[in-house]
Amino acid sequence: MRSLPETIAGWVHDGFSLLGQIRITSRPGGSFELRHREDVAVHGLEEFHGPSAARDLSFFDEARNYRPLKTAPNLRRGWSLIVETPEDLRLALDHFYPAMTALWRSQLEASLSSVPLRDTLDRQTGMYAASKRLQDEEGLQLVASACNSKTGCMKRMLWPFTKTVELTGFSRLERSADVLTLDSGEKEIPLLCHEACNILVAACRETVKKRERAAAATV
Numbered sequence: 001m002r003s004l005p006e007t008i009a010g011w012v013h014d015g016f017s018l019l020g021q022i023r024i025t026s027r028p029g030g031s032f033e034l035r036h037r038e039d040v041a042v043h044g045l046e047e048f049h050g051p052s053a054a055r056d057l058s059f060f061d062e063a064r065n066y067r068p069l070k071t072a073p074n075l076r077r078g079w080s081l082i083v084e085t086p087e088d089l090r091l092a093l094d095h096f097y098p099a100m101t102a103l104w105r106s107q108l109e110a111s112l113s114s115v116p117l118r119d120t121l122d123r124q125t126g127m128y129a130a131s132k133r134l135q136d137e138e139g140l141q142l143v144a145s146a147c148n149s150k151t152g153c154m155k156r157m158l159w160p161f162t163k164t165v166e167l168t169g170f171s172r173l174e175r176s177a178d179v180l181t182l183d184s185g186e187k188e189i190p191l192l193c194h195e196a197c198n199i200l201v202a203a204c205r206e207t208v209k210k211r212e213r214a215a216a217a218t219v
Contacts, residue, residue: 020096020097021073031084048080104192117204121201154191156177156192
């Protein structure tokens with residue numbers, strides 16, 4: 001089996017040039033250029049070198065606010081990153097979108113399984129144990145808002161709410177691992193979400209606590 005860096009380089013060669021808000025271009029000699037996909041035709045970008053630069057580039061949005069969620073659609077523009085090898089490319093992409101290339105390969109190998117949100121919440125302990133008391137209706141509304149691909153998170157959610165209840169308010173594409181091909185012929189490696197993240201779990205907890213505080217105030 002090819003290593004993950006070799007696999008990623010093969011994807012780029014086969015036209016998979018987009019990952020989240022990143023566009024990847026092969027360069028002569030085997031190196032790669034990464035830039036914001038909205039900067040595809042922009043000249044005079046600030047140039048960076050090496051995968052470690054991706055870590056700093058991924059930290060802040062255009063207003064220099066910290067980005068706690070790497071898959072939020074607010075990656076700043078105005079830069080070009082050059083990496084020399086497939087391994088450097090893998091490291092850089094992991095800084096921008098941690099584990100996303102590995103999850104995509106797992107999906108292609110049919111070894112990626114999803115975990116219903118209710119199962120994730122039911123195993124929470126300590127201060128997050130309150131999230132177990134999330135009601136279905138408020139949970140579905142929360143996910144529809146927090147995981148909106150335009151303002152919240154660009155991942156495709158492969159998990160259901162429970163084993164028998166699906167999520168609502170999302171398009172078919174947002175709930176699948178299908179490859180999106182643009183009119184230009186470029187293909188997009190989907191960002192996959194196979195289990196609810198810690199940020200969503202924390203939001204579930206806060207939703208429960210807010211409801212319970214309001215109920216206690218009326219007693």
